[in-house]
Amino acid sequence: MQQERTDLREADFTDAFVALSDGILLTDAGGRILSANPAAGRILAVDRLIGTLFEEQPAINHARAIDDVDGHLVRRAEYPRDDRSVTVEIVTTAMPGKDGLHIHTLRDVTAQVELMRLKEDFLLQVAHELRTPIATLSASLDLVLQDALTMPREQLAMLVRTLGRSALRLENLVENLLDAGSIEAGTFQVRALPTFLSRAIQSSLTFVQPVLDGKGQHLSVHVDRAAETVVADPRRTAQVLTNLLTNASKYSPDGGAIEIRAEQAAGFVRVTVRDEGPGIPFDEQDRLFERFFRSRDVREQAGGLGLGLTISKAIVRAQGGEISIDSAPGRGTSVHFTLPRARERAEEAGRA
16 A cells, blocks of 8 residues: 555656646756656757757757856746747756756746836836926926016916926826726726716817927817717726827827717717827737837837826726727728717616
């Protein structure tokens, strides 16, 4: 009976060795691989490992040491695999009293490395986005403090408007950051009630209109009578429109035309924000609502944190609607989102 239990434990150990997602290799004193589990071959993209020299594997040959603590040598290797760059962490440990035997653990850390890079890029982008409105606020306040009593009234009014725009930009940025955090934490909420869509549009223009004016862009608004009353959170809906109009202005040429159109659609109101920008490559369109994602064609020319569409999607869906994008390179972009019509929601409540 004791022998049966021992055999069972050995079999379980073998099964676990084979099933591990991390690669495990054993090498002799000469560095030749004596044993390897299937994951090691997958990670190193090699069909045959046993009998080969561990240090001559292409991935290991280019590894660099990042730590060496208590007999554990930690290295990191970056190499191409399946048309993408892969990062593997290798931990090498000598086996005490085993005549030069070493065990090597391989772990694919590509996702963690990419996440760290995204976080670093995000922090740099936040600092960049904050710098411009803060610098504008500081410069305008300096002028007001120095010359408020002597400057012409029109100039003072212009400075105050500049201060207001910079404050609104900071408010919008901070609100997006806070919303991104609440979405991640699962605490994001909206408060939907019957409201006029035109008021939400007007509220968004408080922030966006100066941006449009600065680029000489023309905005046209067309709201059908039947699309005027919706069930939505007024502040959040204005936030969606602000995000979409800001993107439309950012990616459209100076002097370009931007359009907001709202019309009835099967118990919902369908709102469209259309621009004359460069359009979005087809291979990127499935990723547009991901956090921090920005199209490669415009990320160098335009700022932003890549949060606007993510937050807009969360707001629209929390209100019972859907959001989608229609775009093609060279043909501009249209973003569509739906909101429940107020009358339809009231009729549903009456039937219930």
